[in-house]
Amino acid sequence: ELDFGNFWSSYEALVKKARAGALSVEDFSGTTVSLTNPGTLGTVHSVPRLVTGQGLILGVGAMDYPAEFQGASQETIADLAISKVITLTSTYDHRIIQGAQSGDFLKKIHEILLGADSFYEEIFAALRIPYVPITWHNDIPEGKEQLNKAARLQQLIQAYRTSGHLMADTDPLEYKQRSHPDLDVITHGLTLWDLDREIATGGFGGRPFAKMRNVLGILRDSYCRSIGIEYMYIDSPEERKWIQSQVEVGSPFFPREEQLRILRKLNSAEAFETFLHTKFVGQKRFSLEGGESVIPILDAIARYAAKAKLDEVCIGMPHRGRLNVLANVAGKNYGQIFQEFEGHYQENEVQGSGDVKYHLGTYGDFITESGDQTKIYLAANPSHLEAVNPVLEGIVRAKQDKKNVRDIYTVLPVLIHGDAAFAGQGVVSETLNMSQLRGYRTGGTIHVVINNQVGFTTSPDSARTSRYCTDIAKMIQAPVFHVNGDDPEACVRVARVAFEYRQSFNKDVIIDMVCYRRRGHNEGDEPSFTQPRMYKLIDAKRSTRVLYAEALVGRGDITQDESNEIAKEFQGQLEAIFNMVHDKLPEQPEFNKLEELDPLTANTAISEEIARKIAATQIAIPDGFKVHPKLAPQLQRRISMLDDGTIDWSGGEMLALGSLLLEGHSVRLAGQDVGRGTFSNRHAVIRDYENGSEWIPLRELISGSTHLFVIDSLLSEYAALGFEYGYSLEREDALVLWEAQFGDFANGAQTIIDEFISSSLQKWGERSSLVMLLPHGYEGQGPDHSSGRIERFLSLAAENNMTIAQPSSASSYFHLLRWHVKNPARRPLIVFEPKSMLRLKAAAAQLSDFTSGTFTPVLSDPAINGASKVVLCSGKIYWELVSERAKRSDNTTAIIRLEQLYPLAINQILAELSKSPNAKLIWVQDEPANQGPWPFISSNLQEALGARTLTKISRKSAASPATGSIYIHEQEQKTLIAEVFAS
Template identity: 40%
Template sequence: MVVLPLSGVVIVALVIPLLLGTVTVVIVMLPLLGIVTVVMVVLPLSGVVTVVIVILPVRSGVRNPSCLLLPPCGKMRRELLSLPLPLPPPPHFPFLPPSLPLPPLPIPPSSPPPSPSPLPPPSPSPSPLPPPSPSLSLPPPRLFTAGFPVRGGCGPRPGARLDFWLSEPSTSVGEHPLIVRVCVCACACEEQMAYCQHIGVEFMFINDLEQCQWIRRKFETPGVMQFTSEEKRTLLARLVRSTRFEEFLQRKWSSEKRFGLEGCEVLIPALKTIIDKSSENGVDYVIMGMPHRGRLNVLANVIRKELEQIFCQFDSKLEAADEGSGDVKYHLGMYHRRINRVTDRNITLSLVANPSHLEAADPVVMGKTKAEQFYCGDTEGKKVMSILLHGDAAFAGQGIVYETFHLSDLPSYTTHGTVHVVVNNQIGFTTDPRMARSSPYPTDVARVVNAPIFHVNSDDPEAVMYVCKVAAEWRSTFHKDVVVDLVCYRRNGHNEMDEPMFTQPLMYKQIRKQKPVLQKYAELLVSQGVVNQPEYEEEISKYDKICEEAFARSKDEKILHIKHWLDSPWPGFFTLDGQPRSMSCPSTGLTEDVLTHIGNVASSVPVENFTIHGGLSRILKTRGELVKNRTVDWALAEYMAFGSLLKEGIHIRLSGQDVERGTFSHRHHVLHDQNVDKRTCIPMNHLWPNQAPYTVCNSSLSEYGVLGFELGFAMASPNALVLWEAQFGDFHNTAQCIIDQFICPGQAKWVRQNGIVLLLPHGMEGMGPEHSSARPERFLQMCNDDPDVLPDLKEANFDINQLYDCNWVVVNCSTPGNFFHVLRRQILLPFRKPLIIFTPKSLLRHPEARTSFDEMLPGTHFQRVIPEDGPAAQNPENVKRLLFCTGKVYYDLTRERKARGMAEQVAITRLEQLSPFPFDLLLQEVQKYPNAELAWCQEEHKNQGYYDYVKPRLRTTISRAKPVWYAGRDPAAAPATGNKKTHLTELQRLLDTAFDLDAFKNFS
């Protein structure tokens, strides 16, 4: 080998003796942007080319090929590593120890050329490419040699090789195809130390050269991973707390499930390191989300929850004092403000409560983080950040992880970088990684957003701490997501009562032999003289004493308080004991001046030289005419509700697919200049001089992730109206997990109120089974009121008390005015409840779906029930049938009643609020028509819609004195027919039943 440095150019000439002769390979290395460029000149002999690439460090050096992941971008790949041959890199190269010689490889057979050629045919070979030489003793293929404790590796599939054949001819000289053999050798010891020890780095797929170089400097700079004696002692103390906490719980409650952290005790110092470094960089609020594994340890040693409160949760004799069901101890959240001892700065930590549905809390944490950034004016994410913890199996298996990652850089959803920490214990309950994912690593999903991935052996605490520091610095520098993969193990089964030897016997035999990380690190520091054995034992004794004292105090507790575990407090909104400051709601009406002003802005363009679409001009003109006539349609009613709340300082955020324009082209809250690309205007933000901001944002095509995000946003403050609108109500079931696990039972489980609003377009319009039903029966089934118990109707503020006691409010408005009132009531109530609104489609432009200003003036309010106000109400004794209905079908019924001339015989009462059920008002309606039979009419099928919810409650209201008949579609499996004619036939049949006074005579 001859090395000739020429003006910054390194020329390496290699003379390699081969089986068939001598080939001279000249490799020229040019430092390009700090990265080696390789140019090869090959002299072929005998039709076979053997190319040996020797990568040497030039100035700053290069990555070891064992960790070199070439970017998918062709341009970027050529810029970073210019190769004259088409070299398709395998997913990962296993590490080849440089001390071992590269064995000669036999030349594979090659088919003779199809025609005569001056080039001689290749020499025959007795056998194809054999497996790697045994002399290599290659370790199991993986990204780095010492990165995986216990298992042999969780990276590429077995059989990956450093040397490989391009088995199909891909190069030719003249007419002769050549088979090219490529071998890659690592000759840089610095890169081996940087990438082939206990840390592996994936970053070469990032399409930003500055970011790649930043990471290289963090890992390739000699001596960069150095810790002072004080830092090592702090790390040891944190490991002591993490390990001894789990051991204390095991001693006291050996038969209790706690989902301990044994095998990854380093997680606690890892999180504290991320928080310390982030605090140093200016962060003062960290919002965290995590699954059950290690949650109690995080609460105790990171969030700093009082230990006695944790220990109380193990006492099965204590009863909960708070209303609701509560939740298991490893689901609870927490909020705590304290001084960071390392930086001596205030830090607020919030751990969001979560269900057992893995990764479901990810978008909730992101939404809460976004809200906190919004309210404190942190537009770059320098003060508020999020940390998400994951399990390896869930991170790879749950689709919500992908949805959440894709929110990370969207303008209205970005939190400016999240630190993801994967507790990779190399097993999912009982499932091996090979059966749990198709990708080499559980973290591969993060590559879609160019997030660097740091794999680290959790049995090397110092390597873990360094990686966590780099992750925190990355987030504060580039405000992008980053992933730390803590490759660890699980010392026990899935829980403490589970036997893992049934399914992973060899793995757990090895785990039984594995020294705990605390013992390993303590022995290392003692050998280094950083601490001595008595100091180490004293640290253990000190923490054990803290736990014992807390355990003794926990025995004095007489009752459990779930409110002590609140993850999102609202200071000043409730009284000190968490109660509403009043139990009344003011009028939701507005003065006519305010209504007119908002209507005028809604029907105009508030900026100059802004050209809107001609069709939109006609829409705005129609709005203006409505305002002049003192009436509103659905879009204008929504506009007035939003605009009035903005005037009162209430932030409004409307999110969902296509919400800026509206799925049905009715809203148009964002105007687009027809002559200037990307120039937009939001008139709602031009209403008042000192108004609150209005945020309206089209979301990604995601329901699960976006609804979770908006739920988290609504958690941050009660003084905001946060709405999520489904494109069609039918699609909300993609987000069913958020609805079932967070929105419906959230207050009962975690004593956490939330005022999120769901707008679900609903109505049988003949559009088929996927665009007709928001599945109201499902929401009503989950309401917590008792259908068989009539409440005390004489109670003061009965309607407000009902709202306070319910788990959510379900409404189906039939007028724009009532829609206006219910939106304003959502904020004016002295507490917060989720609000489910089934919004119309055809009613958006229905000429009869209009509301006069008179029904929106001061003194007016939301009508839970709209009674009959026609001729039937004037002579109630003559009414033969009282129809109850809700929503759009009312207009079908009134049209049919008018056509049949039955206005005096049939009364129609509308239920606008379905839950809480308006027992008091319906009782008044029934008593008003003593001779009328009762029927419920709906356009949905009998086994869907509202009937099964309304019937038992209505019978309870009237003490079961009369039957409640049904007029509607027959039971069906699908929500609606896809045939227009069938749809109309079904509609006419239900109308015939509703107005046939003899329809129920043959029924007992």
């Protein structure tokens, strides 16, 4: 049974033979029906004569308007709903066919020509036209009770703008006809009779009037071909009109040079993957095969960025296609990648464990044919999908802040996603939510989703509830461009519109490139176990490069010889490079190992003059500014506490931040409620009591390009901490702090802590000096408001990867922050802050503690000599022990504070313990025995103690950090303290 496509092919073959005089007897064998078409000569009606052997002749006359209307204008014909007609005749052998049968036969043809039996739908399907035809309906007149045609056309235009994406041909794998009731002309009171009528358009297409056929053509070209667009949910009329001006232009012309560049980029993408697959059989590389069009997309974005004089394009992406992007966009040396496949890494890339090649980042220069130039940065990332998103945004924001130009965004962030991860990972929505926040905006990010329609083995119907994987982006009113990955010209067109949208509105924009994954999740995976039908289609499919090359040759845009030459040239380059580096070690560039600054010798003190200058900012109230009546005395006290020796924790922090600002270091403090402070302690940002305007006193100390940012973050830990980590990578000169509302909540960002903060130096050679401030303390507030999980951070501590501290006084905290900034060996600092101790008078400091001294990792107990018992502890419990010792008039128990828990200052600890060689040694902590510092202390200090034994006093091991009962907490605390002093 022939479908229309096969019928058409057979028909054309017969016509070709007839014109060549090559028809043979076999061509007529078994035929009893003849088709004659005198209409091609203009004959309206013919009655042919049967000859021997013919059962029926179907005569087809000319297709034209009825004779009485042939003098009418096209406008009149359209207005009257006059159609062209065709006369069919049936000449039959009455011995075989009855007259009634002939009449029924002609009636059936008439019905089919009007669309019966899905005739046109089958033709469209056979020709792989991805739409349903406009069907036959009687004309709908404009009555008094009905909308006029212009209003109906406006409804149709709006419907296509809103829902045209539902009919877009964006799936490269499978053909299907797409339709939607909202896009059917009959839904809007229009019919096929309106196609050639001139209707008022409201300015659509730049014309006041147009035939509906032309309007419909533009709408389909704009919204329903290889690109589907979602944007009508955007509130801004300006943005909607801008998008319409960019896309409602039909199919744009691509110059030959652009086509050749696209083809070369596709070729380099495909050849690179094929080369790796051949040379390094079985090695994981998470290939881009099936999604190669992302290379022309990124290439186009980089070209537009260079032409627009942007300083840099910063890319964050997962492992899928990463090697291809490294090589063909970011400019990483092919030879270096080949050497990494052979197990050879340059020593400056990593400092410890290193990482797999598809996690590494790079820097490069991008130069266009015209000489325009921009830098390319590809961020390193772990296997944890989407975790790099906020990190990259932080990097970009830091790069922009360093330029010290307000609202000029010359660094472009580009984030590449997978479809399953974009829909499934919550950090995506957290990062999107940041995009327009004052403390986080980067001028708009271009998001590119490599939508290969599968997540490892999971199909979309199991991966998301939403229609599209990109639906989450609608929450920030970002336009979404869905594009068929097998149409690389459409992909590049979308890249241009996305880039210009970002430049025009400084907002995020989404490209959803629908493609497929040629192989399994990795090169050793068999995908047909879980997607058998999909992979039958994929296995039978030619590559995007082959399809595009065939299209260019078929259209006459390039010759077959040019196509063949482009296919060969890159393969030869790869072979030559591989032969040069095969089995050779990479050259090792020189790099300097940064020296550690000893906190005991660091100059972290400030002068009294500087301290008073900093404190004075707290009462330098701007003219007309109304301070809250309850807050004014607290600000005034920040002057008096310098004199009366009651400098509290927030005062010490104020002196640290202020002094660093005066020394030219920028400061960024971010986190939930950090402006005021969770415990109403900081008041770094003050609001006018009457109008809510903002005053940041320490900004009085800024000069030059120095910044002070105090950012109340969104209610997020994961993305918020990731952003600050990224920011700290780029701002080597700055103090970057992130404070958790309570330390307990930091585990909401555990991925950032595990994958970036604790190990980035060892894996990727990245140096971060981020400070994490984690309020921690057992005060009976329950299991979720007591512990910053000291034990977890200490379990990650190794290879000098970070500093973990629990200062017990404002001055210790002050010196710690200043030492951290001055230390050239940049690494993260984890500070377990107090809560009840914030205002503890015993923990207050004298001004002299800030004008002299340094950060001391181990603080001795000068009050006790010849102790019989030495207690080691950290944090607020020190002050409780000191208070209890005073109550008991105990002069035999020495209490030593560990201000720094990692790196553990073992030599200093041993020096202190040697002062009491016969004393009993005790470790005391608030936390349960399986938590807090004890697991780390016991495994790292006991061996150094030799024959001496360190015993612990703590709460018993527990699954939860703390009790939920204030009564039980108080009993536990009393018992714990009493046990320390028991005989």
